[in-house]
Amino acid sequence: MIIQKELVDALFAQFGESDITRLSIREVGKLVAQIEKESGQEFIHMEMGVPGLPASPVAIAAEKEALDNGLAAQYPNIEGIPFAKTEIARFANLFINLEVSPLNCVPTVGGMQGSFAALLAAARTNPDKPYTLFIDPGFPVQKSQLHLMGLPFKSFDILNFRGDKLHDKLESFLKEGNVCSICYSSPNNPSWFCFSESELKTIGELATKYDVIVIEDLAYFAMDFRQHYGTPAVAPFQPTVAHYTDNYILLLSASKIFSYAGQRIGMMITSEKLRTRRYPNLKNYFTSDVLGHFIPYGVLYATTAGTSHSAQYALAATLKVVNDGEIDFVKVLHAYGEKARLMKALFLKYGFYIVYNDEDRELADGFYFTIAYPNLTSGELMKEFLYYGISAISLAITGSENLNGLRACVSFVRLDQMEVLEERLKAFAEAQQ
Numbered sequence: 001m002i003i004q005k006e007l008v009d010a011l012f013a014q015f016g017e018s019d020i021t022r023l024s025i026r027e028v029g030k031l032v033a034q035i036e037k038e039s040g041q042e043f044i045h046m047e048m049g050v051p052g053l054p055a056s057p058v059a060i061a062a063e064k065e066a067l068d069n070g071l072a073a074q075y076p077n078i079e080g081i082p083f084a085k086t087e088i089a090r091f092a093n094l095f096i097n098l099e100v101s102p103l104n105c106v107p108t109v110g111g112m113q114g115s116f117a118a119l120l121a122a123a124r125t126n127p128d129k130p131y132t133l134f135i136d137p138g139f140p141v142q143k144s145q146l147h148l149m150g151l152p153f154k155s156f157d158i159l160n161f162r163g164d165k166l167h168d169k170l171e172s173f174l175k176e177g178n179v180c181s182i183c184y185s186s187p188n189n190p191s192w193f194c195f196s197e198s199e200l201k202t203i204g205e206l207a208t209k210y211d212v213i214v215i216e217d218l219a220y221f222a223m224d225f226r227q228h229y230g231t232p233a234v235a236p237f238q239p240t241v242a243h244y245t246d247n248y249i250l251l252l253s254a255s256k257i258f259s260y261a262g263q264r265i266g267m268m269i270t271s272e273k274l275r276t277r278r279y280p281n282l283k284n285y286f287t288s289d290v291l292g293h294f295i296p297y298g299v300l301y302a303t304t305a306g307t308s309h310s311a312q313y314a315l316a317a318t319l320k321v322v323n324d325g326e327i328d329f330v331k332v333l334h335a336y337g338e339k340a341r342l343m344k345a346l347f348l349k350y351g352f353y354i355v356y357n358d359e360d361r362e363l364a365d366g367f368y369f370t371i372a373y374p375n376l377t378s379g380e381l382m383k384e385f386l387y388y389g390i391s392a393i394s395l396a397i398t399g400s401e402n403l404n405g406l407r408a409c410v411s412f413v414r415l416d417q418m419e420v421l422e423e424r425l426k427a428f429a430e431a432q433q
């Protein structure tokens, strides 16, 4: 151990929660900061999913210019400024190979607001279909959003339902006829698995068959580095359910791909079919029953009244250079993959195993991976790690049914910390003997 057990235990006790796996990501961050302060030991921080790279300089320059031009004084258009809408549509065309127009593209206050609006709108489309179905493990805040709105959800853990097994599992939920939307992220937070084309096809076909909206969270767009998705208009394109169904809402975020988390901007791309579709039940909540009107003028207006004007310029300017092929936005992100490769190798060397792998290929190296240690529950491992100056979050809060796993995020770990990580994992493993 490198940190006194008594110190860690006393600080943890202050949280008034005996089960460490129940702490939220932000609470773990707070606990670890306190341990660092009291012990003087720097942690290997694997708990927070924050970008570890500098923000896009193009975005910063555009944002400054927008402010200098007086835009801070003006409300932005709720549906997005034309520059942003046009560049989002071009981006979808060039990097997803998706035919959408600016009308289908709306900036949101991060992917977070995108999911809030999409989950809420979907749940109001039909009173007989109130349930969102999460394909877990997943990003815990989306479930919090539903809890806060008083909306119900169902979920299942994908671990034992990859590939051909996905069809029947998914259909068993949809057959009940009360599901309005299916929500998942791919690449997946927390496990970094990616749905294969055949799995996306299954999801898309079943969504069409059962008239369900797929809310596909692409917060980690193009970050499956096994392929290069960063060249405009050149295959391969970002895999998506949108290639297999018209019932889609895609959520993208500038937080990770452009390291722009602080300015809170994302993108919502709604299929033309859904954008123009009337759902009579929406009239119980708003003046219009058209989904593509309900989302911006009903939900976005009532929550933030649009997305920050200058951030929209930042996003639009960045997308423009990316769309014009002047910058390969994916290349700089490879730094995450490199760190994941090194870190996974260290964990495997000291007896850990990866909990979630990919279906038919080696798991990609990216932003997150999941680890477990034989015969330790996730709570035991998470706590034990604190004594060794390592922090991670439990899979228990992600809807995982696996009792042993932790999520490791690579973004905050520096390359110069790899040696320290190895020393600590070695000491940890020796203590387990």
Ligand SMILES: Cc1ncc(COP(=O)(O)O)c(C=O)c1O
Binding pocket: 049, 109, 110, 111, 112, 113, 139, 185, 189, 217, 219, 252, 253, 254, 255, 261, 264, 265, 266
């Ligand atoms: C899967 C997923 N969706 C959405 C978000 C939130 O993104 P944003 O910062 O754009 O709100 C995150 C952030 O970690 C995420 O992991």
